[in-house]
Every structure is written in structure tokens, then in C-alpha cells.
Amino acid sequence: MALMEKYDAFISYSHAEDNAEIAEVLHKKLEHYRIPSQIQKITGKKKIERVFRDKEELPLSANLTENIYTALDNSEYLIVLCSPESRASQWVQREIEYFAGVHGKECIFAVLIKGEPEDVFPPILCEKTEIKTDINGQNYINIEPVEPLAADVRGYSKKERLKKLDAEFLRLIAGILQCPYDELKQRHQEYRMKIAIAAMSVVMFLGISFGMYSSYQRDQVNTAYQQSLINQMKSLSEESERYLDGGDRISALKTALEVQIEGQSSIYPIVPEQIYALNKALYTYQRSSNYIYKSEKMKTMDGAVTEINGFSPDGDLFFALDSFGQAYFYDTATEKVVWKINAEKVFETTGENFIWGKFNGNHSIVMATEHYFVSLDVEKQSCGAIVKTKKKNQKDQAMDLYKNKLAVCYKTKKENAKYDSISLFIYDMEKGELSETYDYLSERETKDISKIKQISKIVFSESGNYLAISKSWNTLNVEDEQSKMISIYDMKNGEIIQKFGTKSVLDLCFIDEDAVASVEYSLNLSLGYNSWEMQENIYSLKDGKSLWQSQKTRITDTIAVDNPAAFCKYISKVNTDTNGEKAEVIGFSCEGNLTLVRKGDWDILFQREFEYDIVEIQKIDDNNILVGLNNGTVYRVMDCGLWSKMLVVDADISEEYYNAKKDKIVQLKSHDLVFSKKIFDESMKKEGTKRPKFGNDVTNNEGEKVVGTKYRAEVEGDSIIITDRKTKETVLTIPMYQAEEMVYGFFNNDEQFLVYNEQYEEIVVWDMETGSILKQQELDLESQDKTQIIIDEDLHLFALNLE
Secondary structure, three states: OOOOOOEEEEEEOOOOHHHHHHHHHHHHHHHHOEOOHHHHHHHOOOEOOOEEOHHHHOOOOOOHHHHHHHHHHOEEEEEEEEOHHHHHOHHHHHHHHHHHHHHOHHHEEEEEOOOOHHHHOOHHHHEEEEEEEOOOOOEEEEEEEOOOOEEEOOOOOHHHHHHHHHHHHHHHHHHHHOOOHHHHHHHHHHHHHHHHHHHHHHHHHHHHHHHOOOHHHHHHHHHHHHHHHHHHHHHHHHHHHHHHHOOOHHHHHHHHHHOOOOOOOOOOOOOHHHHHHHHHHOOOOOOOOOOOEEEEEEEEOOOOEEEEEEEOOOOOEEEEEEOOOEEEEEEOOOOEEEEEEEHHHHHOOOOOOOOEEEEOOOOEEEEEOOOEEEEEEOOOOEEEEEEEOOOOOOOOOOEEEEOOEEEEEEEEOOOOOOOOEEEEEEEEOOOOEEEEEEEEEOOOOOOOHHHEEEEEEEEEOOOOOEEEEEEEEOOOOOOOOOOOOEEEEEOOOOEEEEEEOOOEEEEEEEEOOOEEEEEEEEEEOOOOOOEEEEEEEEEEOOOOOEEEEOOOEEEEOOOOOOOOOEEEEEEEEEEOOOOOOEEEEEEEEEOOEEEEEEOOOOOEEEEEEOOOOEEEEEEOOOOEEEEEEOOOEEEEEEOOOEEEEEEEOOOOOOEEEEEOOOOEEEEEEOOEEEEEEEOOOHHHOOOOOOOOEEOOOEEEOEOOEEEOOOEEEEEEOOEEEEEEOOOOOEEEEEEOOOOOOEEEEEEOOOOEEEEEEOOOOEEEEEEOOOOOEEEEEEOOOOOOOOOEEEEOOOOOEEEEOOO
16 A cells, blocks of 8 residues: 555544444545536545545554554545544544644544534544733733534434434535535535436436337336336435425425426326425425424524524524524525624634624624624624623623623622622623623632532523522532522612522523522432432522422433533413413423423423423413424424424424514524424315224214213314203313314213314323323324224224225
8 A cells, every 4th residue: 555645534533333334434435425516616626536544544564653644644634533432542532633733623524423522522623722912912822612513423323323424424525625515515416416317318328229129128128217217206206305304395395306307208207206205395285284384494504503592572583603603694584694794704803703692672682702792783784882891701601681781790809809709790782881790699608619610590580670690519419508599689779689599500580570480400420320300490589488399300311411401481371271261381391301380379280201302392372382302393282281293303403493473483403404484275275085983982973063971062163062961061171273173072981082183183082070181192194094093991092994
């Protein structure tokens, strides 16, 4: 092997089995990738010539150390497969350090294959070193933490990891070629279409050539040729569906449309899969529904999304930050970027990056960098007041904004003080000045300040009259009755009016101005693994006493130990039962567990464990609450009782936002934002849809009425009213939730009442004695052999053929 050959890239990885599998596949993908012609013109490269991987390039007799370093010298880029094994590998760390010293860290790309970024990224990639000059003209080395750009291919199985690698390896190609990722992705799709068309053309040519020999051969070749075209169409149709399932509707439509070549419709066959894929991407099959959402567009950002503050007050704008510190402002009507800006353009200097932002008006926003706060006008695309911070802001710095008042806490040390203290600073972003400073923790309270990990939350009440500040401990199992973890400020006089809570605080929110909800935790390693003990609380703002407290929930989590999936949210007034009674509701989530608590009597109205972690809880309207999961599924909870799916996107989702004014959902998917909207079109309603039939001693409804042995059910308005046949009194009211038709009936001697909601294709079984739900289950009625429903004594549901 000629080690003096130049390499386009060097793959550095641990030789653990799963690491080596990814390295081998990535190596082949890179060397076999053909660069699209348009990108070739830009970069001058026709292909990636050589990629170094030790098992492929080194002979058995090689001097390992010398040959590795020589290969690193002659490699243009370094690709590091990041995992716990590679982080522990001395060889991998040496390769990274050596390459960075020769070529610079900007030529190193990371591929995240296992673990959390903070645990597996090489330390050298997580810091930025600059030589700066102080006020005395002396040079000094300044080291700042940074988050390296990485392709994320983590998955629970080899199949899932390889699937993600298929989607992410183009990012590495874009880095090696130094071209925009979006352009490369588009050209790659066009190239795949051309390959498919070229293959069809070759098959057609061969078919014509062989057809000249005999009519028999011609028929045989034509049949094979037609089958080949059909297979091509099916393959492209499947690819269109994969794009749609992942939330990228535009790519799904393009792929579905390109399977039919313009001007050659007589040559290319029409296959059912092609028509299905196109109609599915057009949402032609979507039936009439008020609460069904579909992904509309997927917008890719330059870096991984690091901060989202969501919609502007009027819902016209959506804001997000990427890992390069760039701010993106999207027009929610068109999903287009109306302004993209970084801090360097604002301050006309390097070293500043946006790390936080929050709207304080329909088109105005306050942004934070490491050393400044700045007001921006998105409509005018201009900069307003700029204020220098007292201390350096961190990425996880707690802060909040009410109108033009920005609240933030910093550690301070007063003159002649023995210990540090923590002060609350209020900045007036309209005037561009520090307006107020309060002592949050006095010197006496902070004599053991090393135990305090951080100020975890700063939250204004809705009116801005109060401000809540919470902290978290830096040590395990801390619960100090003398040191309260949540403090409430009266913003009129700047005094602390209430303190409560003894555990670290993960999240908190105001409940009007009467109470505060919190999620508190402690970390216990006594069992040999990371164990979070979570507890949800509600405190009175009047006297600081506990109004409600959940049972302790233990979460075992060996990965995301710094961010357990738990939060709380005040949802305001919603219907709490089928009779339309309204109450203010507080939502708590802990991993996949959802708890809804009613304000006043503090009763639990709803509890359910969903299949994945919850990332969002939000009010849709008076009847419905949105619940978003991290697997891309979005549910709605109706009247704090029933639930049904609103949206399904096949993707890992870390954050989610809903805006009732624009009726849109935005989900965060690594580098992408998935925009979804409501699909509701009466003209697309299915005709002649078969309705399920009941069996097993179920009394079916005839028209609008059904009469059992004990009860009578009848549709009145948008509800099913069940009355006692003897007393004529109403015993149960069941809402129809905008369904145009329902199938319902009594069974088991009127002890249960079953309802099939055609609108949402689900079965709900009610207990007539208690008026509660015994069973709720979705049904797949798209399948022709699953249209009859039978229930056994244990409330198991079975689907049989329709008669």
C-alpha cells in the first residue's frame, strides 16, 4: 500500500463490534458515492477518491503507529465515530489530537452513534480556543465551550442505525465537498431519478434489440421490461411514502410525481402503488375531520436546532436557533425564512453567538448572547437597544421576559464579603439599561454555595406582578428544610413574599396568581445506577403551604441524566367532563406519564401512560388538550377523558409547539423543523365506507335510538343521552366529538355501553354503573377483513369479516 497517497477522509473509530459495523458501511458509502454533476462543477471533484479505514488500508506487517500518523498527515478530513467506546479509546483520542494539530479542528466531523453528546464527544471538539487581547494590550488564551456539528445515527438496533446513516451521510459529503447540504440533498435526489430513468432506458433498449430476433423473444423481453418498469415505479413509490412518514411532504410529492416521465406516458405503466403514493402525499384519502393534522413542509437548518421559543403572540412568526448561533424567523403562513441573522452581523465582531431569545411583541424579540442582550425588530430587520451583561451568559442560563423587563440571576461578590452571593438583575430592554438589582441569596445563605448547581428556572406570572426563581442542588439526596428552593418576588416592591420547596427544581409555572406548580427531583446512585426520584407539587402563593403532591416517581435513566423528561404547564379553563363543566387544569408529565389536576379541589381528572416520553402539553380549545410525544405522535385528550391521535410523524422529536390562532404544529427533528396543519375538506370524504357491526349479545342502534333491557340511548344534538327506562332520569351523557355517524349499543345485560366513533375509528366501552371508561382502542378499518367487532367478558375486542 502506498501510504503517501492522499486521502479525502480518515475514519477514526473504536473496534467494538457495533462501532466497526458503522465504520465499514460508512467507508463503502463514501467511496462509492458519485457526486452529482452540478456539484462537480462547483467543487471540481468527480468523486471521493480514497477514504482511510485501518482494516482496509493497513497491511498485516505494517508499523501501526507510523502508518496511522502518515495517513493522518495525508488525509484532508477526519471523521470521528463518537461512542462511549471511542471516548475511552486512547488510539481514537490520539488520532483526533494529532489530526487537529496538523490540519485544525475545523476539518474534523463527528458522527454520533451511541450515548449522549456531552458524554461521548471528544473534549478537544467541545471547546473553542482563541487568542484575545486584554485592555492592557496583553495577549491571552480564551477557551469557550462549543457544541460540535454532528451527524446523529443513534438507534436501538443495527437496522435503525444504518437507516439513519443513509439519511445523514450526505451531511458528511457536504462537509467534505464544502458545499451547502440542502443543494447536495436536492441534487442527490435528482441523480437518483436520473439513474432510475437511465436504467429504464437501458432495459427498453435491450428489449427492442432482443425483440428483433423473434416475436416470441420480443414478447418475453417486453414482459420482463414491463415488469422492470413496474418494479421501478413501486420502488420510487415506496421512497415517496418514506419521505411522507418522516414529515417531508414536499420531497414525497416530488418523488411521487417524478415516477411518471413527462411526454412519455404511453411507455411507462401506471401502477396502483404509484397512484396510492401520489394521492397519499396529496392527502386525498383524508376523511373529513376537525382534528386530523398532516405534515406540510420540513425546513432544514444549517446546524442542529439548539433553542426554540416558538410562535410570536399573533402566531405569524416562528423562531429557532441552530448550533452555529444563527437565528431563524419563519413566516408561519408560508413556512419560509423571512430573516436569518447571527450575532456577528449585529455586533460586527467575532466571538458572539445567540444562545436564547423570546418574543416581546408580534414582530419584536429580545435575544441573548454570551455578553449582551439585544432587541431586534423582525419586520424591519433592524437592531434596537443593546445592553452589556454583568456576567457571561451560559447556554443553559435561566432567564425570562415580560414585555420589556428581562430577569436573570448572576453570582456576585460584594466588597469585603467573605462569600459569593446571588443577585437578581432586571434589565429594561426598551431603554437599554439595567433598571433594578435585588439580593436573591444573601452572603449568609450562600456560605455553602458550592451545593447549588444552578438557578434552574426564572418565570414571570402572566400579569408580570410576580416572579418565581428556583434552584437545584449540586449534590445527591439533598433536602434541606432550612433552605427553600423556590422564591416568589413581588415585582411592585422587589421583596420576596414567599419561599417553599426543599428539593431541586426541574420546572415550575404559575397557576394564575394563586399558586405555583413545580416538578422537583433528587438523584440517587445507591442502587448502582442513575435513579431520579421525581415529585410533582402545587404550593399556595398566599401561605406557601402544599395544596397537592403526587406520589414519588422513580425514573431509571443511564443516558439523559442531566435532563429527565418531566415538566408542568398551566392549561387554563377546559371542559372537565361530558356535561361541559369547565375548570382550570394543570398538566404534569414525567417521561410518558400524563397527569391532569383540577384547580380548586386539586382532584386528578386524568392519568395515562403514553408509549413514549411527552415533550409538550398545550390547550387546543375548550374541549381538547394536545399531548406531543418524542416519537412524533401527537394526541388530543378530550374533556379530560378520551384521547385520539391527531398527527403521526415517523421521527425522533425533541420539542414541539402548537399555535391555536394559526392552528399549526411545529416539531423539532434534529436539524429540521416539521410544520403540520389541520386537514379538513368535506369534498374528500370517503363514500360508501363500510361500518362495523356488533356481535356477541350487543343490542345495535336503529337510526337515532337504541333500547336495552334497563336503559335507553338516543342522540340529542352532538351527544348520546342514556336514560333509565323506569325513572326516565339521565344516567350518562356521551359527546359525539363532531362525528357525523356513530355505532353504539348495550351489551352484557346493559352493564356496559359500547360506542364506535367513525370519525376517529375507535371503540370506547363505558361502565354504566360508574359512568367511566373501561376500554378505549383504535381500529384499523382500512383492512377489508377487519370490520366486525365482538367483545368477550374480559372486554377484549376482536375484529372479524363483515357479513
